[in-house]
Amino acid sequence: MLSGTKPRNDFSLACVVASACLYVATLSAGGKLGLASGCLSCLLLIWVSSGICQRLLPQSIAPRMLLWVQAIQPLALLGVILSGVETQVVGVDLAEHPGIVCGAQMWGVLGIVLAGCLLWVLAGPAARRAGAAPFLRAIPYGSEKFILGAIVLGSLRQVASLALTGGFRYVILVLSAPLELVAFAAGRLGDEQRKWRRAALMVLVVSAALGFLLGTRQAIIGVALYGIGRISTLRGRRLRKMLLACGISAIPVLYVIGLVGVIRGVTGRDDIRLLDPSNISKFIDEAKDTARGGDTTSATIKTNAFGRLFAWPTAVATIMTPDPIPYLGLESILGESLKIARITGGDEEALDSALDDNLGIAKARDYGFTVNRFTSVEFNLIADGWARSGAVGVVLVTVIVCLALTLFEWSVSALRFLSGPSKLLLTCILLSAAAGTRVYPLLVTLRALVLQTAAWTCILFIAKHNLRKRSSRARLPLWAASNSIGGGLRVVVHRRHSDTSATK
Numbered sequence: 001m002l003s004g005t006k007p008r009n010d011f012s013l014a015c016v017v018a019s020a021c022l023y024v025a026t027l028s029a030g031g032k033l034g035l036a037s038g039c040l041s042c043l044l045l046i047w048v049s050s051g052i053c054q055r056l057l058p059q060s061i062a063p064r065m066l067l068w069v070q071a072i073q074p075l076a077l078l079g080v081i082l083s084g085v086e087t088q089v090v091g092v093d094l095a096e097h098p099g100i101v102c103g104a105q106m107w108g109v110l111g112i113v114l115a116g117c118l119l120w121v122l123a124g125p126a127a128r129r130a131g132a133a134p135f136l137r138a139i140p141y142g143s144e145k146f147i148l149g150a151i152v153l154g155s156l157r158q159v160a161s162l163a164l165t166g167g168f169r170y171v172i173l174v175l176s177a178p179l180e181l182v183a184f185a186a187g188r189l190g191d192e193q194r195k196w197r198r199a200a201l202m203v204l205v206v207s208a209a210l211g212f213l214l215g216t217r218q219a220i221i222g223v224a225l226y227g228i229g230r231i232s233t234l235r236g237r238r239l240r241k242m243l244l245a246c247g248i249s250a251i252p253v254l255y256v257i258g259l260v261g262v263i264r265g266v267t268g269r270d271d272i273r274l275l276d277p278s279n280i281s282k283f284i285d286e287a288k289d290t291a292r293g294g295d296t297t298s299a300t301i302k303t304n305a306f307g308r309l310f311a312w313p314t315a316v317a318t319i320m321t322p323d324p325i326p327y328l329g330l331e332s333i334l335g336e337s338l339k340i341a342r343i344t345g346g347d348e349e350a351l352d353s354a355l356d357d358n359l360g361i362a363k364a365r366d367y368g369f370t371v372n373r374f375t376s377v378e379f380n381l382i383a384d385g386w387a388r389s390g391a392v393g394v395v396l397v398t399v400i401v402c403l404a405l406t407l408f409e410w411s412v413s414a415l416r417f418l419s420g421p422s423k424l425l426l427t428c429i430l431l432s433a434a435a436g437t438r439v440y441p442l443l444v445t446l447r448a449l450v451l452q453t454a455a456w457t458c459i460l461f462i463a464k465h466n467l468r469k470r471s472s473r474a475r476l477p478l479w480a481a482s483n484s485i486g487g488g489l490r491v492v493v494h495r496r497h498s499d500t501s502a503t504k
Contacts, residue, residue: 012048019044027099032081035095038102039074045106046071049113056120059131061427062405063116065434070108072438073314079306089312090368097319104318107391108382111398119406130410132427139188140420144196147186150425151200154179154222155207158214162272178452181428181435183222187229201226212260213283215269217308220257254305261304262290262297311378311438313364318386320367328388330396333443340443360444363387384441397442404446405434408453422460429456
């Protein structure tokens with residue numbers, strides 16, 4: 001065991017040294033080369049930090065999930081650089097500030113590691129045993145129906161938001177919002193649940209296709225998560241084949257994502273009438289015309305593919321704060337918490353209230369981005385922390401979110417009144433909240449974590465209680481009959497015993 005630990009430690013140390021050297025190159029080189037070097041430095045640091053969290057909290061998924069979500073930002077920026085997409089937005093060129101753009105991301109990584117160390121120190125040996133990792137390593141028996149039902153409900157979100165109105169629409173939107181990560185669990189279903197796994201994949205693919213026709217690319221995330229889950233179960237030759245297939249298919253998928261981003265500017269988006277046969281035909285014709293476009297169209301497609309994966313407001317916020325936009329200060333968290341707690345519902349009135357109070361992603365408007373009822377951008381955890389207090393703010397908000405997610409994860413895994421499949425579903429909901437840190441700031445993330453987890457815990461508890469009650473009612477006649485027969489037999493035996501005694 002010790003012989004295997006030393007080479008692993010040496011490799012981690014080498015990665016840390018390489019990350020430091022690459023960041024020094026970022027500061028000295030500048031330009032797009034400096035940005036690329038900084039992205040590689042950040043990715044190496046995330047790799048090492050993930051290993052540290054795995055050693056400190058081997059059964060906890062939340063810290064590592066937060067790190068993997070943070071890795072999307074440097075990966076997307078590398079795609080932007082390699083594809084030739086311009087690094088300038090709202091009058092700010094990222095290539096002129098590579099050190100601060102990549103450095104802010106590293107402070108977020110440090111915050112997650114600090115939170116993991118704090119939990120390890122405070123919880124002691126229990127920190128190594130607590131967590132929900134076992135539910136994803138080995139999917140609990142009987143989870144396949146839960147998984148498929150959750151995927152169907154999650155896939156209805158886009159169509160329901162356009163086709164339904166009133167309370168029923170609101171209920172579906174609220175319940176389906178945190179179900180993205182269930183697709184990952186579907187990919188991890190074993191070969192004995194092959195039919196359920198294929199059914200889940202079919203639903204995800206159909207949902208992605210409908211999303212493309214409606215002008216949104218969000219549903220493709222489910223297919224990607226399914227693929228990641230499937231890859232994580234494979235070994236040897238099957239793993240190499242799957243990686244090759246995913247690598248080949250990723251290129252046309254990214255092209256289609258960019259193509260949809262261009263087409264929806266002509267055909268429109270978020271309108272249920274886009275699913276009419278005539279509009280579908282128009283979508284296909286427009287796709288053909290766009291695909292035959294020249295260099296300008298090709299550049300636009302790349303911008304809508306790689307450029308859309310990158311959270312531009314995060315980089316801009318780190319560059320423009322504190323000059324020319326001053327820090328918000330950490331003391332503003334309390335006032336914003338009270339305001340966001342008063343917002344109820346998910347209708348246009350609630351959205352207008354958040355925009356008027358400059359809450360959540362509405363802060364991106366301060367940096368020149370458009371945020372309204374119809375357009376939104378990412379203003380994630382890193383941007384929120386930096387806008388509040390620079391590097392200190394980034395470390396603080398990441399520590400708070402990591403602690404909250406991990407403690408919720410420990411609580412879910414320790415619940416005794418829920419079954420294994422129910423705990424798996426709650427774990428996926430927690431991980432969805434962690435994935436939301438790529439888009440949403442601190443208070444929005446915490447609000448979603450509390451409300452969504454509480455709502456689904458109540459639903460699963462009530463469902464289990466009702467199933468148990470129905471099962472008891474179904475068995476009652478049989479138990480009553482057996483008790484009556486048993487009682488009759490005891491009376492007959494007693495009488496025969498009394499008659500025998502009297503005779504004697």
